[in-house]
Every structure is written in C-alpha cells, then in structure tokens.
Amino acid sequence: MDILALRPVPAAAVLMAITRRCPLRCRHCSTGSLPASEEHPGEIFQRFAGTFAPGDGPRLVMLTGGEPLLRPRLARSLAETAARGGARTMILSGMFFAPRVPPAAGGAARIPPAIDAAIDAADHFSASLDAFHEEEVPRESVFAVMRALLARGKDLSFHVTGTGPGDPYLRDVTAAIRREFGDRVPMLVGRVGAVGRARTAALAIPSLPAATGSEAAPGAPAGTASRTAPPAPPAPTGTSGAVTASEAGPPAGTGTAGSALPCAMAAWPTVGFDGTITACCNQDVVDHRPVPGHLRLGHAGTDDWDTVRRRCLESGVLRALRTYGPLWLAGAPPERGYCETCRTLDVPPPAPTPAAFVERQVRDLQLAGGGTGFARRYGCPPYDHLVSLGHPERDHDF
Template sequence: MDILALRPVPAAAVLMAITRRCPLRCRHCSTDSLPTGPEHPGEVFLRFAGTFTPHDRPDLVMLTGGEPLLRPRLVRALAETAARNGSRTMILSGMFFAPRIPPAIEEAIEAADHFSASLDAFHEEEVPRENVFAVMRTLLARGKDLSFHITGTGPDDPYLRDVTAAVRREFGDRVPMLVSRVQPVGRALAMTPATPTAAPPGAETRALPCAMAAWPVVGFDGTITACCNQDVIDHRPIPAHLRLGHAGHDGWDVIRERCLGSGALRAIRTYGPLRLAGATGRGAGKGYCETCRELDAPSLPPSPVSVFLERQVRDMQLAGGGTGFARRYGCPPYSELVSLGHPRRNDGL
C-alpha cells in the first residue's frame, strides 16, 4: 500500500526492466518475453544506479523484466548500490525457481527490501500455485516484506475469487495483493485483441490525469521513458515527449529534472492526454494511451497556475492512497487487498 501510494509522485521511483528473457512462456505475457529474449550488459543499469546520491535519488527502485532473477547477481548489486544512497528496492518475479530458492537468488531477494510474486491462471500453467506458496512461506517466516501481483480477465473472473481467498487463507491476511486485469499487449494480444475506441464526446474538456507518467522506466536496452506502457517501451521511435534519456550516459539528476520539468509531462499528469490533445488542436485519438503516443505537445515552461494545479491533482491522488490507485488502475472490487498486513488496514475488510 505504501509503494502504490507513491505512484502519483513524479520521480518518486524508477522502474528497471533489466532483461527481456524469461524461462516461462505465459500466454498473457505483456512483454512477450522468451528464454532467448534480448539482454543488455548489466553495466548500463549499474552505471545509472551509481548516479544516485543520498540527497538526489528515487525513494524506490523496482526491478522487473522479463524475469529479473535470471540475473541474480545484477539484482543484488543494484539493490546494494541503491541502498547505499537511501533508495529501497522491490523485485517482481514470475517464480520460475519455485519451490526451492537457489543460493544466488536467495542472496538477491535478501538484498532487496520488498519481494512480489506474480500469480495468475497463466503463471499457474507454468509454475504450480503450491510451489509459489512454498517460497512465500519461507520468505515470510524470515520476516521478508512480501506481496502478490495477481492478474485476471476482469472483476467477474472466478479465478480471482479463488486465488485471493487462497492467499488469505494460506497467509492469514499478512500478505497484500495487487489485483489487475490482462491488458492487450505482448502475447496477450492473442487472447484480448486491442480494440481502441474513439474518445467519448466531451472527453477533450475533461481532466483525466495520468499517474503512469510519473515514474521513469529504464527499458531492456537502457532507454528511459516517462511511461510504463509496453507499446511506448517497445516501439521506435519513442514519442519525443515520452523519451527521457538513456541509462548509458544520463544520470538520475538529469532524468529526474526532465521528468519534473517537462511541460508536456506535467500537463499529462495534471489534465491527461485527451484534454491536452484538445488544447493543441489535434483532438483525441482512438483511446487514452493512443492519444498520448500521438501527441505533438510543446514543452512550455511552468506557470504559477500550472504548478498549483499539478500540486492539487497530485495531492488529491495521494489522499486516495494505495487503495485509491489500485481502484483506478487495478481491478476495483479487489482494491482493498493491497492493505492486507498494513497497520492502517481497514479492519472490516
């Protein structure tokens, strides 16, 4: 819940997709990862993490992939580098190694502050649920901070009712869950083809802020974008307003400044791409994210009014906390599950 509460805060965290390789072949994989997927030298990521300082660093570094624990020594090195300057680290894993934890992976998990396991019907075709639970039981007994990332086809998916109940029984409401739905990207396109629809009438006058334009994302090749949308990360050229730089030659101070200072990104975070498209005269495209990728927005210097409005929008989202973020971007009926195990959880949950 604490991690998700940071999501609307620009540059509060950085995501690093340190590999596109994965030994699993889950049918819903948003990154279309394979055992032979591309992988770039770890030095690129270590160099970037080495630019953090105690006074200028992200609060959180989220390591993902592909499967980040295919590179356990790199994960450990990144976590240790981040920790030296005050950043905390989270790992998101597909649990290919379950039910046992190999020594190198154990050291990587130990070096990180938070460990999250992906669990859904598609992962269970590759890794049995009990194997995942076995690893999580071991880590919980050692006092590790844990969570589950659970994906289903929608609020009415019976799998979600089953698996969330199983997690609560198994772990006694001590392990939170972020429940989301399959998105039509990567291999999931074969299951849920993307069918963007035209923006509804009046969308260009409505403010629909985008919290996803807050955290920089270091892609598999070191390119840094302002958005975690897989179509943005994968496709070239990256829209100019969404490209922040490259981990091979830019430092955190530069990336943070570009993230905070871009007029286009500030407007996207404050009003959303639909209203911004209307203001630039282009009009909304076929959907929210599609409109954003097609923007040709000038990077205007901030005015006192724009700074005030951006702060107001950010504070409104912060007031919703982690559950508010999960309600908007996850699967709403399960949003309160992110609070399990938290001292401020809803006791009536």
C-alpha cells in the first residue's frame, strides 16, 4: 500500500535492475532472462547509490533483475548504502533459492546465508508467484521461505501475475495465500504482457484444480469455464513487476484521439542492466538502445542522483506525460497503442510543459487513490483490494 501510493510521485523512488541473469526459465519472463544473460560490474550501481543524500535522495530503492539475489552481496551493499542515503529498499525475487523439495507441511525453509543477509538488509521483500514460476519452483517451497521470513517479522508481499481477471489460477493462488498467511501478507496482482519470452510463447495456464466459489478472493469473478483467459493488452513492462506495472496494461481508460490519460510510469527513474537510466520501466525502453531521447535520464556510471532527479522533475515532456499521457501529446487514437505512442513520440521544441496547477491536480488525484487506486489502474481488477492486506492503516514517515 505504502509503496504503491508513492508511484505517481516523481523521483520518489528508483528502480535498479542489477542483473539480467536468472537461473529460472519462466515462459512468461518479460526480460527473457537466462543464466548467461548480460551482467555489468556492480561498481556502476554502487557508485550511483553512493550519491543518494538524506533529504534529497529517493525514498525507496527497488532492486530487481533478472534475479537480483544472484548477486546477494551487491544487493546487501546497495541496501546498506541506500539506508545511509535516507532510502528504504525493496527486493523482488523469483525465489530460485527456495528448496526444490518442499519442507514438511507448515515447515519453514532454510535460506542460503548470503541471500538471507541480503533480504535482512532490505526493508521489504516481495516474492513472484504465478503459474509459470510454479513450473520452476513449487508453491509450497515459496510459502516455506515466506513463513520463515514472516516468523522473524520481515515486511513481505507477493507479486502475482495471471492472464487476466477471468484466470482461474488467480482465484486459486490468491485464496491459497490468504489461507496460508492469514491475510497478513499483501498481494499485487498483475497481468502478463506480450514482452520478452511472453511475446512468442504460448501462455496457456498449466491445469490446476479449479477454486471453489468459497475460496475465491472477494470480488473475484466466479464460474470461469476456460483455463486460459483472453490475452492481456501489450504491457508497459518493467523489470520489477507489477509494482511498476511490469505485467499490467496501460492505465485504464478510453477516449477519442488525443484523450488525456496520465502515465504514472514516467515518474520513477529506472537503472537498466548496463547502467543506462530511463524515465520509465517499459521493458522495450529498458532493453533497447538507443533509448528515445525524451526517456533517457543519464547513466549510473557518470551521473549522480541529483542530476537524474532534476532531469526527471524538470523535463517538459516527462511532466506532460505524467499529466496528460502520450496519446494527448501525439494526438493519437487509443488503438494506436499507449506505450508504443510514447516510445515513438516526436515532440518538437519547446517541450509542452503543463501548467503547474494542472500538474499538481493530476498528481493529487492519483495520490488520493492510494495504493489500491494504483493497483486498480495498472493491476488486475477485481484483485486490487489485496494490496491492503495486513496494512496497519496508520500514519508513518514513509
């Protein structure tokens, strides 16, 4: 809830994809990661994190990949460096380290020491769980790791993806998580997008026992006959999952050509695998070079946080994207493609900077929606309410 509530706030956080490597071969992988995928020196990321300063640095650092816990010492060092700069850290993992043979029912799993230390250094840990990950890592093994972490008071969440609101897998797995953890661990439910391996893979959900009506999450659709939902729309995908709308479609909304549909994805800088810093987490932006000029913020090997933050906040095009969206800027019809329109945007100078009061109003409307509002726009309704599970509903400094 707290992390998602920050999503519309420009430069409130930074995403760092510290490796593209992953030992899993999930068929839906948005990055197309493999064990030998690209990986760049950790010094690039460490140098950039070292420029964070209390009061002026990001409030949150999200470590992603690939699989960030393939570099546990780097992840731990980045979390410690970020803390000195006044930031909190979140790690999202595909759980490759969970035991292949699940412990006895209800048992906790042993976590490899270096990985355990990295998780301990972070403020929040999120596990990816979906039908495709379950082909690689058993669900009960993931639960066993999460039980061990929850028992010692770790702040946790699940990142769950499916093919759409009617996907029976989503009803099954969300109900299982709620039973297992007593509604103490929140979930962000997203949709698989046509990027990475998912662009060409056949993504029929593996056959699972259908959830009964009583097990369905509140508000979830019931009685779906098919085990494969209609394909999700092309996704503004990011390396860190649905927190960044990595498996979500464009923001909900329809309209005529040039309709205003603000983009919250143009708010948080993303450090790619090679250190290139982009203004959004769209996987096609993160992966491909050159980066469209209006979406490039710098490089972690040469620029500091203050420079990147200033570019993010002051760019007229980015401010317009956050306020009106790419369809408005391009005068394009909705069917043209929300993210594709942005990537091919050709904005003549001077940049169409929105009026400050309009910009504030749009941001404040999104902030008023909080974490559930973001999940509703970019996630998979009717599961948006699951981000609030376990939330203390209290004021705090985050």
